[in-house]
Amino acid sequence: MTPWQTCTWAIHSAALVAAAVLSGAAHAEGHGPVFGLATPTLGKGQWSSDTAVMQITTAEGTRYMARETIGYGVTGDVQANLSVPLGRGGDALTRAPRTRLGAMMGSFGDIEASLFWRAHRVAPAVGTRYETTLILGAATPTEQRRAGVKVGPSVHLGLVTGYASRSVYWWLGGGLQRYFADGADRLGDLGYVSAVLGYRPPFFRRDYPNPDWRIFIEALGERAQRDQISGSENPDSGGEKLLVGPSLLGLYGKWGISGGVLFPVRQRLNGAQPEERFRAKFVLTYWF
Amino acid sequence: MNWTSRPSKPRLTSAAGALIAAVLSAPATADGLLEVEQTVFGMDCAPCAYSVEKSLNRLQGVVTVNVRLNEGKVRLILAPGNRVTLQEIRRRILDGGFTPMDGYVRAAGKLVSRDGKLELAIAPGTTFRLQPGGPGSAHWQALIAAPAGATADITGRVAETGGDPFVLTVDKLMRLSGAPSAG
CATH class of the missing domain: 2.40.50 (OB fold (Dihydrolipoamide Acetyltransferase, E2P))
Known part of the structure; x- marks a missing residue:
C-alpha cells in the first residue's frame, strides 16, 4: 500500500466511523449474517444505517472496501435500501475477486438501490418466525473500469428463506447479479448461494434491554462468469468459490456490531487468477 | 344471565x-385504555424489542412501554383520558413485522x-x-x-x-x- 493509499484509507475509515457515531447512526446488516442472506426487514417507518468495512486478501495482495447502507421500512414487510461505496484502499488488485460486499449490500464500486419484500411470514410461537424474503436491486457503477473491464449497470435478484428464534437461526438463499454491457465489454454475471446457521448462547437470552449476542457459521458459494473485453471472453476471469467461516453479532438497544471471516474451502478459478486467501468484514449498525 | x-x-x-x-x-379513573399487556409472537431479538418499544412510545397518552422478549409480552401503561385504541397498538406491532396475539387489558x-x-x-x-x-x-x-x-x-x-x-x-x-x- 502506498502512503497516499494508506492516508486515503485512514481518512475514509475515520470519516465513516465518525459519521456513524456523530449521526447517532448505525442495524446490523439484516439480522446477523455478515456475508450471507437473511430474511428480516425493518419495521414500518424505521431507519437503519449499516457501515461496513471489508478486507479481501488474495495471493496478489489485500484490498479494503467500505460501504454505507441506509435502510427504510416502507411497511412492516417491505424495506428500501440505498448502498453506496465509501472508499477503497490497499493494493490495487488487477484481478479483484468478483463478489458483493455481503449479500445484502452492493458489490465493489456500485451504488445500489434495493427493495426487500418479506413475502411470507409466520410466527408460530413466542420469539419464533418462519419467513421468506425477495430481494430486488439495481446498481450503477462509480468507476469506468473494474479489473480492466468497462463496467455497466447491473440488476440483482435474490431470494432467502429461514427461521428466527430466541436460540437458533438459519437462512438459505441465493441470488444473481447480472451486468449489462458497456460497449463491447461486460462483467461476467455473479451467481451465489448462502447458508447461515446461528446460535444465541443461553447467557445472552436474558431479556431486553440486556446485550444480545449471536454466533454464526456462514457458507457462501459464488460462481462468476467470464468477463467480456472488446467482445471476447477473458480467459483469466470467472470461476467458482466456496467459502466458510464464523461470524459474530452483538446487539445492545439500537446499536449493533458484527464481524466475520470467510476462508475458501474450494476454488476453481478460470485461467491465471490469484487465489483468495480470506475475506473479513466488520459492520457497525444503528437503528434510528 | x-x-x-x-x-x-x-x-x-x-x-x-x-x-x-x-x-x-x-x-375514580377517566375513560380510556389504562393498561394493556399484549402477547406478541415473532420477536426474537433486542432490535425487535427496541422497534416495538419505540413505535408504541410514540402514541400520545402512553406513559410506559415494557417489552419482555422471553415471554413475548408488551405491557403499556396509559394516561387516564387517553384516546389510544387496542386496534392502533396491534397495528403498530404488525407494522413492526410481528404478530399480535391475545391480550389482557384494563379499560x-x-x-x-x-x-x-x-x-x-x-x-x-x-x-x-x-x-x-x-x-x-x-x-x-x-x-x-x-x-x-x-x-x-x-x-x-x-x-x-x-x-x-x-x-x-x-x-x-x-x-x-x-x-x-x-x-
Missing part, C-alpha cells in the same frame, strides 16, 4: 352487591347496550363488547345489573382474533359508578 335477557329490575346476589359497594369506593368507560349486547365505550367510536369470564361471576352480575350509562373500570382478556369491536372477556370489575344500590 346475559345482557340480552337482563330483567328490567335486576336482582343482585349478595356477592355482586358487596362487589358493587367495594368498587364504588375505589378511586374504563361507559356501559352501553348495542344490539342487545353489553359494551364498554371507552372513547367516541371505540368500544369493547363484553362477555362473562365464567359462569356465576359476581363481576359480570354486577355489570349486567348496572344501568346503561354507568361508568365501569374493567380488566379482561381480548382474543387474538380481534374483531370489531373487540370482545373483552371480563375478569375483574375494578370500579363501577352510577350503579343501583345493592339490595
Whole structure:
C-alpha cells in the first residue's frame, strides 16, 4: 500500500466511523449474517444505517472496501435500501475477486438501490418466525473500469428463506447479479448461494434491554462468469468459490456490531487468477 | 344471565352487591385504555424489542412501554383520558413485522347496550363488547345489573382474533359508578 493509499484509507475509515457515531447512526446488516442472506426487514417507518468495512486478501495482495447502507421500512414487510461505496484502499488488485460486499449490500464500486419484500411470514410461537424474503436491486457503477473491464449497470435478484428464534437461526438463499454491457465489454454475471446457521448462547437470552449476542457459521458459494473485453471472453476471469467461516453479532438497544471471516474451502478459478486467501468484514449498525 | 335477557329490575346476589359497594369506593379513573399487556409472537431479538418499544412510545397518552422478549409480552401503561385504541397498538406491532396475539387489558368507560349486547365505550367510536369470564361471576352480575350509562373500570382478556369491536372477556370489575344500590 502506498502512503497516499494508506492516508486515503485512514481518512475514509475515520470519516465513516465518525459519521456513524456523530449521526447517532448505525442495524446490523439484516439480522446477523455478515456475508450471507437473511430474511428480516425493518419495521414500518424505521431507519437503519449499516457501515461496513471489508478486507479481501488474495495471493496478489489485500484490498479494503467500505460501504454505507441506509435502510427504510416502507411497511412492516417491505424495506428500501440505498448502498453506496465509501472508499477503497490497499493494493490495487488487477484481478479483484468478483463478489458483493455481503449479500445484502452492493458489490465493489456500485451504488445500489434495493427493495426487500418479506413475502411470507409466520410466527408460530413466542420469539419464533418462519419467513421468506425477495430481494430486488439495481446498481450503477462509480468507476469506468473494474479489473480492466468497462463496467455497466447491473440488476440483482435474490431470494432467502429461514427461521428466527430466541436460540437458533438459519437462512438459505441465493441470488444473481447480472451486468449489462458497456460497449463491447461486460462483467461476467455473479451467481451465489448462502447458508447461515446461528446460535444465541443461553447467557445472552436474558431479556431486553440486556446485550444480545449471536454466533454464526456462514457458507457462501459464488460462481462468476467470464468477463467480456472488446467482445471476447477473458480467459483469466470467472470461476467458482466456496467459502466458510464464523461470524459474530452483538446487539445492545439500537446499536449493533458484527464481524466475520470467510476462508475458501474450494476454488476453481478460470485461467491465471490469484487465489483468495480470506475475506473479513466488520459492520457497525444503528437503528434510528 | 346475559345482557340480552337482563330483567328490567335486576336482582343482585349478595356477592355482586358487596362487589358493587367495594368498587364504588375505589378511586375514580377517566375513560380510556389504562393498561394493556399484549402477547406478541415473532420477536426474537433486542432490535425487535427496541422497534416495538419505540413505535408504541410514540402514541400520545402512553406513559410506559415494557417489552419482555422471553415471554413475548408488551405491557403499556396509559394516561387516564387517553384516546389510544387496542386496534392502533396491534397495528403498530404488525407494522413492526410481528404478530399480535391475545391480550389482557384494563379499560374504563361507559356501559352501553348495542344490539342487545353489553359494551364498554371507552372513547367516541371505540368500544369493547363484553362477555362473562365464567359462569356465576359476581363481576359480570354486577355489570349486567348496572344501568346503561354507568361508568365501569374493567380488566379482561381480548382474543387474538380481534374483531370489531373487540370482545373483552371480563375478569375483574375494578370500579363501577352510577350503579343501583345493592339490595
